[in-house]
Every structure is written in structure tokens, then in C-alpha cells.
Amino acid sequence: MLSRTADNLYWLARYMERADCLARLLDVTQRLAQLPVAYGGSTNEWRSALLTAGCADQFKLVHGEDATEQNVINFLAFAPENPSSIRNCFEIARTNARSVRTALTIEMWETINSSWLELKRYSTKDMTREELARFLSFVKETSLRFDGAAYRTMLRNDAFWFSRVGMYVERADNTARILDVKYHVLLPETEHIGGPLDYFQWSSILRSVSALTSFHWVYRESVKPWLVADLLILNAQMPRSLTSCYQNISRYLDDIAAYYGRQGTAQRLARSTFTRLSNSRMDDVFQTGLHEYIETFVSENNRLGATVTEQYLL
Amino acid sequence: MTVAFDEMTNADGSVRAAYTALARWLSNVPPDVLDHRRKEAEFIFRKIGITFAVYGDSDAQERLIPFDIIPRVLTGGEWSRLSKGLEQRTKALNLYIKDVYSKREILRAGIVPEDLVYQNPVFRPEMNGQKVPHDLYVHIAGIDVVRIDADTFYVLEDNARTPSGVSYMLENREIMMRLFPELFAENRVAPVENYADELLATLKSLAPTTATSDPVVVVLTPGIFNSAYYEHSFLADKLGVELVEGRDLFIKNDIVYMRTTEGPKRVDVIYRRLDDDFIDPLAFRPDSVLGVPGLMSAYHAGNVTLTNAVGTGVADDKAVYSYMPEIVRFYLGEEPILKNVPTWRCREADHLKYVLDNLHELVVKEVHGSGGYGMLIGPRADKAQIELFRAKLKQDPNNFIAQPTLALSTCPTFVEEGIAPRHVDLRPFVLTGSDKVRIVPGGLTRVALQAGSLVVNSSQGGGTKDTWVLEEN
Numbered sequence: 001m002l003s004r005t006a007d008n009l010y011w012l013a014r015y016m017e018r019a020d021c022l023a024r025l026l027d028v029t030q031r032l033a034q035l036p037v038a039y040g041g042s043t044n045e046w047r048s049a050l051l052t053a054g055c056a057d058q059f060k061l062v063h064g065e066d067a068t069e070q071n072v073i074n075f076l077a078f079a080p081e082n083p084s085s086i087r088n089c090f091e092i093a094r095t096n097a098r099s100v101r102t103a104l105t106i107e108m109w110e111t112i113n114s115s116w117l118e119l120k121r122y123s124t125k126d127m128t129r130e131e132l133a134r135f136l137s138f139v140k141e142t143s144l145r146f147d148g149a150a151y152r153t154m155l156r157n158d159a160f161w162f163s164r165v166g167m168y169v170e171r172a173d174n175t176a177r178i179l180d181v182k183y184h185v186l187l188p189e190t191e192h193i194g195g196p197l198d199y200f201q202w203s204s205i206l207r208s209v210s211a212l213t214s215f216h217w218v219y220r221e222s223v224k225p226w227l228v229a230d231l232l233i234l235n236a237q238m239p240r241s242l243t244s245c246y247q248n249i250s251r252y253l254d255d256i257a258a259y260y261g262r263q264g265t266a267q268r269l270a271r272s273t274f275t276r277l278s279n280s281r282m283d284d285v286f287q288t289g290l291h292e293y294i295e296t297f298v299s300e301n302n303r304l305g306a307t308v309t310e311q312y313l314l
Numbered sequence: 315m316t317v318a319f320d321e322m323t324n325a326d327g328s329v330r331a332a333y334t335a336l337a338r339w340l341s342n343v344p345p346d347v348l349d350h351r352r353k354e355a356e357f358i359f360r361k362i363g364i365t366f367a368v369y370g371d372s373d374a375q376e377r378l379i380p381f382d383i384i385p386r387v388l389t390g391g392e393w394s395r396l397s398k399g400l401e402q403r404t405k406a407l408n409l410y411i412k413d414v415y416s417k418r419e420i421l422r423a424g425i426v427p428e429d430l431v432y433q434n435p436v437f438r439p440e441m442n443g444q445k446v447p448h449d450l451y452v453h454i455a456g457i458d459v460v461r462i463d464a465d466t467f468y469v470l471e472d473n474a475r476t477p478s479g480v481s482y483m484l485e486n487r488e489i490m491m492r493l494f495p496e497l498f499a500e501n502r503v504a505p506v507e508n509y510a511d512e513l514l515a516t517l518k519s520l521a522p523t524t525a526t527s528d529p530v531v532v533v534l535t536p537g538i539f540n541s542a543y544y545e546h547s548f549l550a551d552k553l554g555v556e557l558v559e560g561r562d563l564f565i566k567n568d569i570v571y572m573r574t575t576e577g578p579k580r581v582d583v584i585y586r587r588l589d590d591d592f593i594d595p596l597a598f599r600p601d602s603v604l605g606v607p608g609l610m611s612a613y614h615a616g617n618v619t620l621t622n623a624v625g626t627g628v629a630d631d632k633a634v635y636s637y638m639p640e641i642v643r644f645y646l647g648e649e650p651i652l653k654n655v656p657t658w659r660c661r662e663a664d665h666l667k668y669v670l671d672n673l674h675e676l677v678v679k680e681v682h683g684s685g686g687y688g689m690l691i692g693p694r695a696d697k698a699q700i701e702l703f704r705a706k707l708k709q710d711p712n713n714f715i716a717q718p719t720l721a722l723s724t725c726p727t728f729v730e731e732g733i734a735p736r737h738v739d740l741r742p743f744v745l746t747g748s749d750k751v752r753i754v755p756g757g758l759t760r761v762a763l764q765a766g767s768l769v770v771n772s773s774q775g776g777g778t779k780d781t782w783v784l785e786e787n
Contacts (some may be wrong), residue, residue, distance in 0.1 A: 003573040098538050101547040102557050133504040158575060188731050260576050 008096040013166035019089035020143035021174035028208035048184035107149035114143040130135035161252040172245035183291040240302040246274040318721040378733040380777035390786040399652030409645040411451040436627030448748040451623035455744040461723035474630040486780040502785040504755040510552035520749035529582035565608035568615035633681040660711040669716040755783035
């Protein structure tokens with residue numbers, strides 16, 4: 001297929017996934033920020049959201065140090081000057097979709113197109129919490145519908161595989177970032193690790209990735225940091241875990257390689273990351289430091305993305 | 315003005331043969347059913363229309379082209395004469411363009427004046443003496459035809475560059491079959507849905523002789539901002555070929571490649587929906603970013619087929635149009651099956667005199683004009699406008715032609731006040747391959763929705779209809 005088509009499909013899937021992640025991030029941030037004041041005191045949830053999304057620097061250019069709830073929500077959800085705002089994700093996804101219209105199924109196109117039209121109905125000014133909640137669930141539903149449409153209707157060929165690779169590369173990045181929220185959110189000095197606030201923060205993270213119920217099913221005990229990390233990093237049953245993402249990335253890259261009759265650097269990189277994740281134990285992760293482990297992973301994941309681009313998409 | 319010929323109903327009120335079943339159906343169907351189906355059609359089209367125009371922005375709805383649910387019907391006999399005429403005309407167009415860029419016999423014979431070629435802005439000196447694959451230039455032609463009476467079809471215009479509209483022909487049929495299956499049970503309507511297969515066969519037959527037996531065909535689009543982008547992607551989809559932009563192609567050693575995930579892939583035939591001016595910044599407009607640098611060089615080396623060929627515009631302006639009957643006779647030694655609208659060439663003294671004496675009843679057009687600009691419609695013009703054109707004509711007669719105002723045929727059309735006659739034209743699509751000429755029975759019928767209006771143009775309130783050709787028993 002045309003490199004441009006593959007590139008568009010890859011990024012289309014990434015942007016749809018990113019929009020979903022941003023919606024989840026805003027969700028969890030709002031939850032954290034709404035903690036009873038008795039627990040909280042002055043915390044920094046909204047700034048942490050910016051750090052997690054990786055756009056603190058851009059935010060500073062627009063709003064300076066003023067990381068209020070309203071500013072951060074506007075910036076992450078709607079700001080035209082933030083290239084990764086939810087609105088821009090949808091815009092870019094739709095532009096990509098239009099230029100590869102022939103590579104998409106009707107269902108995929110209609111999901112993207114109708115969401116793009118609906119997006120205009122949400123005004124950015126003075127959004128109430130209810131409106132924001134409605135907006136966030138609209139974004140998450142759009143991603144679900146797009147993903148479902150792709151899964152149910154696309155031919156299983158390189159077009160499908162490239163879009164899946166894009167989705168999982170983005171999802172791995174997003175899972176890692178959401179897990180890292182906890183690193184950026186300060187625990188007030190009055191609170192101690194394992195205390196009620198700490199517990200609440202970790203369970204909010206699970207909830208934001210729809211994993212709280214799964215957590216209980218898998219571990220059958222109360223929420224603990226290393227178990228949350230285990231679920232989101234190492235547990236292959238968990239569809240958002242880094243291991244699961246890399247299992248899928250490897251698989252789809254191998255499908256592409258088999259189809260084209262040639263393996264390359266991207267396949268090797270993906271496989272080695274997957275192997276390393278499969279062989280990791282939570283003790284090792286915490287020994288390195290969770291935040292450091294995640295940082296390393298994010299840059300490794302970026303390198304894979306760049307390699308895929310170089311190998312196929314130019 | 316004379317009363318227009320109606321394609322369904324004779325002057326005495328009897329129904330013409332082609333419309334027997336349709337007329338019966340129309341008289342039986344309750345008006346509210348018709349109205350309901352029209353709304354349904356509108357709804358479906360809006361959905362598809364959304365795919366047309368959503369693209370742009372919120373004026374999507376304005377950009378929908380209205381669709382009329384009453385089909386236009388031609389008999390098999392009418393069609394077979396029409397299609398013979400179309401084939402003949404397209405053959406002549408091809409021979410004419412080949413001649414213009416090689417021996418120029420028709421110029422030397424004094425049949426077409428030299429300045430019509432050499433001073434034509436779309437004449438491409440780059441094509442002089444260049445051989446094109448299979449000696450064919452116009453592979454996809456849209457010949458606009460109007461009807462005057464039961465027997466007379468006139469060609470209104472030849473479109474030999476990148477004629478559009480075929481996606482409407484296909485979508486219109488699709489929607490009619492969905493909405494009115496019972497009508498298709500009663501009428502034996504020749505299918506059009508094989509257009510894509512015919513087009514692909516045509517394109518493959520045109521591949522350079524150096525290509526493999528399974529040549530690689532692509533559709534080249536200017537991109538998503540082009541107003542016909544929907545049609546480009548629609549066609550690529552139906553053909554099952556890649557829809558490429560200029561940046562997807564590159565030239566190496568005079569061979570055209572596209573960039574794919576598996577590396578460079580050779581391209582043999584480019585169905586380009588991009589004007590000559592933009593296809594190669596090295597040969598034509600240097601500021602074009604839509605084209606492919608070096609494409610003309612690969613083309614001249616005979617390594618790729620461009621459809622349509624470069625320089626076909628030299629055959630489809632209004633001045634050349636007036637010579638088409640002579641062009642048909644000159645190359646084919648036959649009488650033209652399809653007539654031209656009678657045309658006065660103001661460049662000829664006696665024609666000019668006639669035009670100046672009869673301005674109030676003629677339509678005067680600029681030779682290179684299009685879209686209704688620079689036009690005088692005598693019967694509707696006031697004195698000042700007529701005098702203005704008189705002065706223009708005297709000053710630069712070469713730049714004008716004149717034609718009588720025609721009474722275009724009408725077809726029953728579902729409008730506000732019910733079913734009423736409205737003027738129509740027809741654009742059939744003629745495919746010329748190296749093996750044969752293919753014409754899908756039908757074409758795009760455009761209809762002027764305003765009562766009495768002759769303007770079928772979609773930008774001025776025109777709509778479209780499904781066009782039926784009935785198969786003979």
C-alpha cells in the first residue's frame with residue numbers, strides 16, 4: 001500500500017487513542033481534585049495532568065503558571081494552540097481519514113465524521129462539571145465505536161495491521177503516562193504512603209482506565225501500589241497493560257513482515273521490549289523506581305514509533 | 315420561442331413509448347408516497363452528501379446537488395443511435411488531436427484555421443511530434459448532448475480534458491434501485507454499474523507496451539481540498555486502485571514509481587484528475603506543488619500513460635467545436651451522426667454580419683469562456699447589453715461564436731407544485747481503450763429545476779436525474 005496511506009492510518013489510530021487517553025486523564029484528575037478537603041489541603045492535580053500529558057511547556061507559553069482547573073481543561077480538551085488537545089486529535093484524525101477515505105470502511109468513516117460534527121456542539125466557555133462529564137464520555141464512546149468499527153469491519157491486511165500498531169503504540173504510551181500521574185501528584189505531608197489518600201489516588205487511576213473491577217478479580221485484595229503497577233505494566237491479561245500492548249504490537253508487526261516477506265528493525269525492537277516486559281518482576285520495577293522505569297519505557301516506545309515510520313511510512 | 319419537446323408526453327397528450335410504464339406508475343402512485351420517497355432520497359443523499367461536502371465545512375448542505383426522483387428514459391433505439399454518434403465523434407477527436415501534434419494535415423488542408431491551434435492557450439507545444447501510447451489522446455470523454463425533438467440530438471460541448479460527474483451517474487442509479495425496486499421490475503433498464511469495470515479495462519488497455527500484462531493503474535488527485543475529491547476517491551475505490559497525490563509519486567530514470575510500504579512500485583497508467591498546468595512543475599507551472607517533477611519526461615520516454623493525454627484541450631473549446639462536423643468528415647469520411655448546434659463563427663465576415671443583424675435572438679459566447687461568463691443571451695438582454703456586445707464583436711470578432719437559443723427537451727420532474735416538465739441535458743461518458751470504445755448506456759442527466767430555465771448547471775440551481783436506457787425486447 002501507499003506509504004502515505006499507511007502513515008495516515010497509523011496516525012489516525014494514534015490520534016483516536018490519544019483523545020481517549022486525554023479524556024481519561026481529565027476524568028482521573030477531576031476525581032483526584034474532588035477529594036474531600038479534609039484529605040487534600042493544597043495539592044497540584046491540575047498541574048500533574050499537564051505533566052502527564054507531556055504538554056506542560058506548551059501550557060506555560062499560553063497560560064504561564066496559572067494551572068487552574070478551567071485553564072487546564074480548556075488546554076487539554078479544546079485549545080487550538082495545543083497540538084494534542086482532544087479537539088485537535090479529532091481534527092487531525094478526520095483529515096487523515098478523509099485523505100485515506102478509500103482505505104477505511106464506511107463504519108469507520110461515519111464514526112469519525114459524525115463525532116467531528118458533534119464536537120462542534122460542545123462549547124469551551126464556562127463548561128459545567130456535568131457538561132464536561134458528558135463531553136468526556138462522548139470522547140470515550142467515540143474511541144470505542146471507532147475501535148469497534150475497525151475491528152469488526154476492516155479486512156485483515158496491512159491497512160488493519162498498521163492501524164493496530166498505531167493504536168497499541170499510543171495506548172502503551174498512554175498507560176505508562178496515566179500510571180505516572182501518581183508520581184506527579186504530591187501526597188501532602190500529613191498523609192503517609194498506604195494511607196487513605198494514597199489508597200484513593202491509586203484506585204482513581206484504576207478507575208480511569210476501567211480497571212478497578214478487573215483489579216479485584218485478579219488480585220482479590222485491597223488496592224496496593226505494586227499490585228496496580230503489576231496490573232498495568234506486567235499483567236498480560238489486562239488489555240491496557242504494557243505487556244499486552246507489546247504482545248499486540250509484536251504480533252501485528254510480524255503479520256506485516258510475513259505479508260511483505262521481510263523482517264526489519266521494528267520487529268526486532270518490538271520483540272525485545274516484549275521479552276523484557278515478560279521477564280520482569282514487580283520487585284525489579286520498584287527497585288529501579290517506578291517513575292524511572294516508566295520514563296525509560298516511554299522513550300523506548302517512542303523509538304519504536306520512529307522506527308516503524310522509518311521502515312514503512314516514508 | 316417554440317414549445318419545447320417533452321420526452322414523456324406528445325403534443326396531443328399521448329404518452330411516448332419509452333415512458334409507457336413510468337407514466338402508468340406516476341398516475342397511480344399517490345402524491346404523498348412520491349413525496350415520502352423524495353424525502354427519503356434526500357435523507358440518503360444527505361448522508362452521502364455529507365461524504366461529499368462535509369469535508370469542507372458547515373455549508374455542506376448547500377453543496378448537495380438536488381436529485382430528482384423521476385428518471386429520464388431513453389429507448390434502446392434512441393440510445394444505439396446516440397452511442398454510435400458518440401463513438402464516431404470521439405474517434406474524430408482523437409484523430410484530430412493526433413494530427414494537430416504531428417502532421418497537421420487538417421491545417422494544411424485549410425479546414426481548421428491555424429490560429430485556432432497555435433494561439434490557443436491550451437495548445438501544448440511540448441506535445442509536438444511526441445508519440446503517445448496507442449496514438450490515443452482522449453480516453454475518457456464527456457460529450458454534452460441536448461435534445462430538440464424526437465429525432466434530433468445536438469452535441470452542446472465536448473469535454474476532452476478531465477470530465478467529471480460520473481460518480482453522480484452511479485450514485486443516482488444506486489439510490490433509485492434502493493427506493494423504487496418495483497419500477498425496475500416493470501422496466502428493463504440497462505445497468506450502468508459495470509462502468510468501473512469498463513473504465514479499468516480501458517485504462518489497462520492503454521498501458522505502455524513496456525508494461526507487464528497486469529499494468530499498475532492509479533488515480534491522481536489534487537487532494538482533499540479539490541471540489542471533486544469525493545469523485546476521485548469514489549472512482550479509486552470502485553476501480554480498486556490506489557488514489558495517489560503528486561507527493562506519492564516520484565520519477566527515477568524516466569520511470570514513474572509510487573512510494574509504498576514495500577518500497578518503490580512502478581506505475582504504468584495514471585488516470586489524472588489534475589489539469590495539464592499542474593502535473594509537472596518542471597514542464598509547466600513551476601509553482602505547482604500538486605504534480606510530479608519529471609513526469610513529462612517519463613511520459614515522453616513512453617514509460618507511462620497519462621489519461622487523458624496532455625494537450626487535449628486543443629480539441630474542446632467553442633471555436634474548434636464549430637468545426638467538429640468538418641473534422642468528422644475529414645478524418646473518417648463519414649457524415650456526422652450527431653449534429654452540432656448551428657453555430658456562427660464571428661471570425662467569418664458573412665457569419666459576423668448575420669450575428670450582428672440578429673443579436674436579439676442569438677446566444678453569443680466567448681470562444682474560451684466557460685461557466686456562462688462573458689455570454690449574451692439575446693432574447694433576455696436589454697438594449698444596452700446588446701449594444702455592448704455589438705461593440706465587442708466588431709472589435710474582436712475572432713473571440714466569439716453565436717448560436718440560436720435552443721428549446722431543450724423537457725422531462726417530467728417532481729417539484730414544489732407536483733410533476734412538471736423541466737429542461738434537461740445529458741452527459742454520457744465515452745471510454746476509448748486500445749482495444750475498443752466502451753460506453754455505458756446512460757450518463758448524467760442534468761435538469762434545470764426552475765420553470766422555464768435552461769440553466770442545468772449545478773452552481774445555478776440545476777439538479778440531476780437517473781438516466782434509463784431501456785433494453786429492447
